[in-house]
Amino acid sequence: xxxxxxxxxxxxxLREPARPVDVARLRAGALDGLITDLIxxxxxxxxxxxxxxxxxxxxxxxxxxIEPGSDRYPDMTPTALTTFVNPVITVLxxxxxxxxxxxxxxxxxxxxxxRPRAVRxxxxxxxxxxxxxxxxxxxxxxxxxxxDHLDGVLFVDRVRDTTxxxxxxxxxxxxxxxxxxxxxxx
Ligand code: ZN
Numbered sequence: 157x158x159x160x161x162x163x164x165x166x167x168x169x170l171r172e173p174a175r176p177v178d179v180a181r182l183r184a185g186a187l188d189g190l191i192t193d194l195i196x197x198x199x200x201x202x203x204x205x206x207x208x209x210x211x212x213x214x215x216x217x218x219x220x221x222i223e224p225g226s227d228r229y230p231d232m233t234p235t236a237l238t239t240f241v242n243p244v245i246t247v248l249x250x251x252x253x254x255x256x257x258x259x260x261x262x263x264x265x266x267x268x269x270x271r272p273r274a275v276r277x278x279x280x281x282x283x284x285x286x287x288x289x290x291x292x293x294x295x296x297x298x299x300x301x302x303x304d305h306l307d308g309v310l311f312v313d314r315v316r317d318t319t320x321x322x323x324x325x326x327x328x329x330x331x332x333x334x335x336x337x338x339x340x341x342x
Pocket of ligand 1: 183258259261301302305
């Protein structure tokens with residue numbers, strides 16, 4: 157239990173569709189260790205979300221937590237730790253929004269990704285209760301990013317204009333909001 161090694165791009169497990177969780181096993185506590193490891197690893201890495209395949213478990217579990225003053229995303233609205241088991245996403249507003257995304261599994265890169273601006277996610281929570289969340293703006297992007305991991309999709313797959321793919325250093329230098337007028341960055 158504890159902090160796990162984060163799998164990085166090129167590791168085949170990140171490209172596999174993850175298996176659904178047996179909710180009876182979840183309710184019996186069989187995933188408690190995995191969930192704790194995900195929390196510990198997300199905190200250790202300073203991430204705002206993580207999915208089980210990123211620590212080498214190909215099951216449909218992901219979580220998000222946006223803490224006040226996050227190092228990686230300092231300007232974002234805080235969101236309490238939420239664990240999504242067997243999530244199903246529905247687009248509520250297909251109009252697109254662009255955010256510069258990063259990923260613990262794609263070290264040192266940011267890319268501008270356009271995604272639907274509002275979604276609903278129906279899921280089972282860590283206690284095994286059915287729940288749902290509706291989100292718009294950056295939170296909608298974060299949810300879509302994390303749930304993509306359960307289908308073997310990485311944000312770089314969704315960067316349509318690869319001139320909007322940058323090292324972290326160059327993202328800060330050239331693309332971050334304020335650095336370049338007119339660009340919709342974070
Ligand atoms: Zn990611």
